[in-house]
Amino acid sequence: MKKIFFIILVVFIIANCNSNLNKYDKKKKEGYTIIENAIKKPKLKKLNLISKKKYKKNNLLYNWEINNLGNYFHYKKKGNKTFFIIRNKKHELIAQKRKIEGKGPGEVLWIASNLMNNNKIYYVDGYKQSVEIFNYKDRFKYIDTLLINDFQVYSGTTQFMKSSNSYYFAGVMPYLLVKLNENFKVVKKVKPKNKTRKELTTYNLCRTDFDSEKNIYLVFTGKKNKLEIRKYNKNLELIWINKIFDSNNKKLSPEMFTYKGDDGGKHFQMGGSMNANAIELYEGNLYLLRAAGGNKTYKKTDEKLIKNTYKIKDIKNPYIDVYDSQNGKFIYRISCDFLKTNLNYKMKIINDLFYFASQPNFDNKKLQKGSNQILKAKLNI
Known part of the structure; x- marks a missing residue:
């Protein structure tokens, strides 16, 4: 009995020590809260793969978007x-439309x-600087x-969201967040302070989601050696900033590649x-979701810019970190x-x-x- 009790006690102490390695702190600032998470020994769970649908190169998952019914684009x-x-969640065809390229409606x-929102699909056109709206349930009727x-x-980094009577953009130039009313007029915007145009190009890069109360959750994707999540309310007022300290932050960090373009000007990737x-x-x-997308390098030759994507060093697979949204x-x-780190x-x-x-x-x-x-x-x- 003493031996069993001793083993249980040791297990409890080890588990308690591991949990204490993860630090959590919050401080009130004027109007919002600063949160700090230090992740040293995370509690681990695992995802099990259930199914896999492979598509050939004539069916491309660029701009893949899925709604709560499992219908996807x-x-x-x-x-x-x-x-x-x-297609629906069984991968059966629901609707299709030939893409008409042009500058018209x-x-x-x-x-x-x-x-994808209800029966509508919204395409944000980066060339025309417009949003094109179709009803995909009615044969993609314009x-x-x-x-x-x-x-x-x-292209590919702007986030677009819609509530019942508002539209939201994130990761645009020069704003981090923009709210528009039902008439598509800007009513509020958030712009980072003291940033040059080049700095804003990377600083504003983010991924977003929002809840039933239209609170916006935003994670930055272009900050060097930093991981930060923010929460804003529906009026774009800051609720909290979550600064996350993790040993992988330096491994999952962007690098700016600057080169001379064909026009003679300075460009960057x-x-x-x-x-x-x-x-x-x-x-x-x-x-x-972290540790995906690979490690990208660029090389400029006289003819072209060459991009290579490699696996992320010292991280075996992508993983998901879970946080309380409140x-x-x-x-x-x-x-x-x-999952693979190079994809x-x-x-x-x-x-x-x-x-x-x-x-x-x-x-x-x-x-x-x-x-x-x-x-x-x-x-x-």
Whole structure:
């Protein structure tokens, strides 16, 4: 009995010591709270892969977007034609429409962001600086065009959100956040202070989600050696800043590559690794996907700019960190051993199931192993 009691006591002490290694602190500032999480020994859980859907290179998961019903969007190539495709959670075709390229209403040139909301799909066109709206349940019937006048969107990094009577953008130039009313007029904006245009180009990069009260959760993806989550209310008033100290922060950090362009001017590209890849609010917790997207390097030759993407050094697989959305406290870490660090993923949680879409990566015109797939997983309890 003494031996059993001693073993139980040792296990309890070790567990208690491990939990004490993770530090949590918060301090009130004028109007908002500063939160600090130091992650030293995270409690671990694991995702188990349930299913995998592989797509060939004529069906591309660029700009993959999924709604709460499991309906999702992707592209399809057929010769020199491109089609918008909507499928249900069983991967069955719901709707398709040929992409009409042009500068007119209902035409799309360059998708910077997209959103599925009810029966509508919104395409943010980075070239036209507009939002093109279609009803995908009615054979992609064109509905309206909303013109963007007060800011500039980025390709692939701008975040677009919609509530019942408001629109929100995140990660635009020169603002971190913009709120527009139902008439698409700007009513509030958040701009970082004391930043040059070049600094804003990377500083404003982020991923977002929001809750039923339209509180916005934002994680920065372009900060060097830093991980930071912010929470804003629906009026874009700051609620808290969550500064996260983790041993992987330096490994998951961007690097700026500057080069001389063909026009003779100075240009730059974001290399290195992203601080985070996705943020998802689900049942009161924030799920933060990290260690995906690879480590990017650039090399400029006389002919072209060459990009290479490698696995992230010293991190075996991407993982998900979970935080309380109210107080910002770190809770546990989820390992995802079926994901690869050199591939970029989008993530969505529906009915306790985790959905991931790996973006297409090509080597000599062939899809890389693991890319252009939809994966479904469940937490191992």
